[in-house]
Amino acid sequence: MADSIDWGFWGEGPGTEALGEVSGKRVLDIGCGTGRYAAHVARACGAQVDAIDSSATQLRRALGQYGNTHGLSFVHGDAVEYARAGAPYDVVYSVHALGYIDPDRSLPAIRDALRTGGRLVFSVLHTDADGAGPSETVRPRRAEVRLRDHTPLPVHMWVIAPSLWEELLVRHGFDVEGIEILAAPDAGNPVRCQLISGVCSRP
Ligand SMILES: C[S@@+](CC[C@H](N)C(=O)[O-])C[C@H]1O[C@@H](n2cnc3c(N)ncnc32)[C@H](O)[C@@H]1O
Incomplete structure (x- = not known):
C-alpha cells in the first residue's frame, strides 16, 4: 500500500x-x-472508496492485495460509463489515468458523479519522456502503456496545455481551483506532470 498519493512519479511534491x-x-x-x-485513502484517511479500472489484470492484482480492505470496493469497467451511473461522490481523484480518456467524455461524466461542491483532483502528463510538451489543441497523441509482464500497449493519450484543461473544466461545469506543474527532481529528466483540481459548480 502507498504511504501517500504520488501525483508525479518521484515520491515528492x-x-x-x-x-x-x-x-x-x-x-x-x-x-x-x-x-x-485507493487502499491508502480508505485505510489511512477513513474514506469510503470505490476504485475502478478497465484492465482485468490490474483489477485482479488490486483484489488480490486489497480486496478485503474495509471501506474499499473495486469495480471492473469503463470509468466514464460507471461515473455516469454512479451515486453522488464527494471527491473524485485520478492518478495518471484521465490522460487516456477523451476529456469531453470523462469530464461531463465526472461532473454528474459529483455532488455540487464536490472536488475533482487528478494528475496527467504535461511533458512526456521524449521531452514533447503539451498540445495546444484537444487532440490525442499516440503513446504506449507499459504494464508489468505485458508487451507495451498502443494507446491514445491527451497531453494538453493547462489552459486547455482549464477551458474544458469550465465548459463541463467545474470551477478550477489550481493547476500545478510538477517537475522531476533530477534536472536531466524532461517529464513534467500537471496536478489539477476543480470543484463541481453545477447548481
Ligand atoms: C498509468 S495507470 C495508473 C494506475 C494508478 N492510478 C496508479 O497510479 O498506480 C492508468 C490506469 O488507467 C486505467 N484506465 C484507462 N482508461 C480507463 C477507463 N476508461 N476506465 C477505467 N480505467 C481506465 C488503465 O487500465 C490503467 O490501470
Whole structure:
C-alpha cells in the first residue's frame, strides 16, 4: 500500500492532502490500477472508496492485495460509463489515468458523479519522456502503456496545455481551483506532470 498519493512519479511534491478532508466521505478513484492509492485513502484517511479500472489484470492484482480492505470496493469497467451511473461522490481523484480518456467524455461524466461542491483532483502528463510538451489543441497523441509482464500497449493519450484543461473544466461545469506543474527532481529528466483540481459548480 502507498504511504501517500504520488501525483508525479518521484515520491515528492504534493501528496494525499491535495484531496482535502476525506474522512467518512464517498470517494471515487478513476483508473485505480493495482489499487495502492485507493487502499491508502480508505485505510489511512477513513474514506469510503470505490476504485475502478478497465484492465482485468490490474483489477485482479488490486483484489488480490486489497480486496478485503474495509471501506474499499473495486469495480471492473469503463470509468466514464460507471461515473455516469454512479451515486453522488464527494471527491473524485485520478492518478495518471484521465490522460487516456477523451476529456469531453470523462469530464461531463465526472461532473454528474459529483455532488455540487464536490472536488475533482487528478494528475496527467504535461511533458512526456521524449521531452514533447503539451498540445495546444484537444487532440490525442499516440503513446504506449507499459504494464508489468505485458508487451507495451498502443494507446491514445491527451497531453494538453493547462489552459486547455482549464477551458474544458469550465465548459463541463467545474470551477478550477489550481493547476500545478510538477517537475522531476533530477534536472536531466524532461517529464513534467500537471496536478489539477476543480470543484463541481453545477447548481
Ligand atoms: C498509468 S495507470 C495508473 C494506475 C494508478 N492510478 C496508479 O497510479 O498506480 C492508468 C490506469 O488507467 C486505467 N484506465 C484507462 N482508461 C480507463 C477507463 N476508461 N476506465 C477505467 N480505467 C481506465 C488503465 O487500465 C490503467 O490501470
